[in-house]
Amino acid sequence: MEYFIQQLFTALGYGSALAVLAAGYTMTFGIIGLVNFAHGEVFMIGALAAYFIIQVAMLPFWAGIIAALAGSVIIALMIERVAFKPVRGVGMITLFITSLGASTVLRNTTILLFNDRLKKFPRPNFLEGAYKLGNLFIYKRIVFVVLITILICIMLVFLVKKTKIGIAMRSISYNINIAQTLGINTEMVIIIVFMISASLAGISGLFWGILFGSVQASMGALPVVYAFIASILGGVGNVLGAIIGGYIIAIGSSLLVAYLPLDLVGFKPLFAWVIFFALLIIKPSGLFRANIK
Amino acid sequence: MIAKPILEVKEVIAGYGKMSVLNNISIRVNQGEVVTLLGSNGVGKSTTLKTILGQTDIKQGEIIYKGINLLALKTYAIAALGISYCPEGRQIFGNLTIKENLISGAYLIKSKQKFNENLEQVYNLFPILKERKNQLSTSLSGGEQEMLSIARALMGSPDLLLLDEPSLGLAPKLVDLISEIIRNINETGVSILLIEQNAKLALDNANYGYLMRKGAIALEGTAEELLKTDRVKDIYLGIGKV
Numbered sequence: 001m002e003y004f005i006q007q008l009f010t011a012l013g014y015g016s017a018l019a020v021l022a023a024g025y026t027m028t029f030g031i032i033g034l035v036n037f038a039h040g041e042v043f044m045i046g047a048l049a050a051y052f053i054i055q056v057a058m059l060p061f062w063a064g065i066i067a068a069l070a071g072s073v074i075i076a077l078m079i080e081r082v083a084f085k086p087v088r089g090v091g092m093i094t095l096f097i098t099s100l101g102a103s104t105v106l107r108n109t110t111i112l113l114f115n116d117r118l119k120k121f122p123r124p125n126f127l128e129g130a131y132k133l134g135n136l137f138i139y140k141r142i143v144f145v146v147l148i149t150i151l152i153c154i155m156l157v158f159l160v161k162k163t164k165i166g167i168a169m170r171s172i173s174y175n176i177n178i179a180q181t182l183g184i185n186t187e188m189v190i191i192i193v194f195m196i197s198a199s200l201a202g203i204s205g206l207f208w209g210i211l212f213g214s215v216q217a218s219m220g221a222l223p224v225v226y227a228f229i230a231s232i233l234g235g236v237g238n239v240l241g242a243i244i245g246g247y248i249i250a251i252g253s254s255l256l257v258a259y260l261p262l263d264l265v266g267f268k269p270l271f272a273w274v275i276f277f278a279l280l281i282i283k284p285s286g287l288f289r290a291n292i293k
Numbered sequence: 294m295i296a297k298p299i300l301e302v303k304e305v306i307a308g309y310g311k312m313s314v315l316n317n318i319s320i321r322v323n324q325g326e327v328v329t330l331l332g333s334n335g336v337g338k339s340t341t342l343k344t345i346l347g348q349t350d351i352k353q354g355e356i357i358y359k360g361i362n363l364l365a366l367k368t369y370a371i372a373a374l375g376i377s378y379c380p381e382g383r384q385i386f387g388n389l390t391i392k393e394n395l396i397s398g399a400y401l402i403k404s405k406q407k408f409n410e411n412l413e414q415v416y417n418l419f420p421i422l423k424e425r426k427n428q429l430s431t432s433l434s435g436g437e438q439e440m441l442s443i444a445r446a447l448m449g450s451p452d453l454l455l456l457d458e459p460s461l462g463l464a465p466k467l468v469d470l471i472s473e474i475i476r477n478i479n480e481t482g483v484s485i486l487l488i489e490q491n492a493k494l495a496l497d498n499a500n501y502g503y504l505m506r507k508g509a510i511a512l513e514g515t516a517e518e519l520l521k522t523d524r525v526k527d528i529y530l531g532i533g534k535v
Binding site (some may be wrong): 164167168170171173174175177178179180181182183184185186187290 | 322345348367368369372373377378380382386387388389393396398400401445449
């Protein structure tokens, strides 16, 4: 039992990183039907930006947070400008292909420039160590990322459900032409959504560094697939659903590994795919109400 | 006295991509008037409204609203000048509640007080929307959805309302109600450009009318004149010889 709870708790950290990544993913997915595989590279750029500021430039942790946010937002706006805006409205498949292109170019350019070795991500002192509760280790870093995730979740749900801009976002996701006739500056709203989505990817990248202690140029490749599955799981465009979806995938795959025999741990990624295919067969609309038609 | 125009569409040729749907259209809506655009299916009535809103490709001509040329403006900027649109087939946001649909219509209203006034006004006009404000908009019946669509357009305090087929698919009793609502809205000083298949409903409420045929204006005149013309019925049904 203790083993189970310990595994569950540890998975909450990984789950928070996926949840925040998926929340950003589902927002751009919902508003312009974008299946964005370059989101993983936005996540990676955020993590690497923080790494360079904290580890290489030896600046304080808060400067790393700013670097992660700024790096992610700038790269996401560049991707939007180059890869998405010119083909918007042509269809989901085209957007998906240009996102794959942007992802490949960014990942490989980063590998060429900085190689793909693991880079040590320094954790600030206040996140080192653990509290001990009976035989359980409550790691400070996990408590930290879970609390931040809850805070982000509350802010996002409030933004999408209660504010005028949130209502504008949802109306655009349903019918962009009609939204325009109501005076909604759809271009501006879409850019805002991209910025929020990128900030979330940057925060997720920071979480990754804090949790695992290292970052690398190819780190975005797998998490972005999980973020995609999590956003389908939660209902496209549904922020809270994506967050829950992220936790389900992380907890499920961690527990799977915890109980599999040692020589089968390579099956960890299997969980997300099993969930994905089961979902496509049983309930393709996701567990929660999607925000688009 | 010559009435002051709020909207003038001048010799416009427009369509989608290379295809032209509108072939040299000129329409004038005077301040405070109801003007109707008649014609059978597929003659370009809805395209005319979309062209005014900047959602088609205009090849020639100009559209002047309150002295401003709309041609270079984006749709949302055109809406910001005080033009509201109530599209054919309701087109309410099915993923939003009734209240949220109304908030989306008031996107441009910055003052909280003005917003509450407008909300009060549409709730008075359509009490059913107030009763069910927190329900998903798709839970409404067809007629109620039409009311929501009109209410959403009114939330933006328009000076000019573009109404596309408000009576489409509604029961006769509701058609009378829509007619009454159009008059009510017009009495508050809103100019209306009304598209209707139901020629009687349209001409009963309009000051002036245009009859479209194959993307062009076939006939125009005051509502009384048009009602008297035999040709209206003929052309309207698409069987007349123009």
